[in-house]
Amino acid sequence: MISDQEGVTTSHAMMMTPGVMKKHTVVFQDAYPMENKILIKNSRLFMLNMPSLIEKFFNMFLSYLDEQYKTMIKILPKGDYKALKAELGEDILPAEYGGKNGSVEDIKDFWKEEITKHADYLKKQPTYKTNESLRPGKPKTSSDLFGSCNIM
Numbered sequence: 001m002i003s004d005q006e007g008v009t010t011s012h013a014m015m016m017t018p019g020v021m022k023k024h025t026v027v028f029q030d031a032y033p034m035e036n037k038i039l040i041k042n043s044r045l046f047m048l049n050m051p052s053l054i055e056k057f058f059n060m061f062l063s064y065l066d067e068q069y070k071t072m073i074k075i076l077p078k079g080d081y082k083a084l085k086a087e088l089g090e091d092i093l094p095a096e097y098g099g100k101n102g103s104v105e106d107i108k109d110f111w112k113e114e115i116t117k118h119a120d121y122l123k124k125q126p127t128y129k130t131n132e133s134l135r136p137g138k139p140k141t142s143s144d145l146f147g148s149c150n151i152m
Helices: 018-031 037-042 052-064 082-088 104-117 119-127 142-146
Strands: 002-004 045-048 073-075
Touching: 018 052, 045 082, 052 073, 104 119
Parallel strands: 002 045, 045 073
Antiparallel strands: none
């Protein structure tokens, strides 16, 4: 996954309260189905064009993660896409990141078209639910997952 942080400002960083960071941590490392060590080893989140202040906030988020998840995240220096090209290849990357796969705008247009083509299928997805009564153990509440984060 590639996350371009171009345009992220201090006001965005100020939204990352300790409680919000805790929730992001739980979602990232506990909610995603990443039990498979091979999947973890081969997964990447490339963070691009991150302003230095935002990087400081992001590093606080990283400090909450288990070590295996920290290795998935690569923060690349602003405008330096060499590591991205080396790991993913030019054929898959858009031109803005040094690749040969059209522009970001072209890729966005493609996916907008795909969403339209599969609209019926996508609209049905929220109707699928788990039967929590079948889950072993005590049901978890948001407090179990996120704790309480009251800062006075």
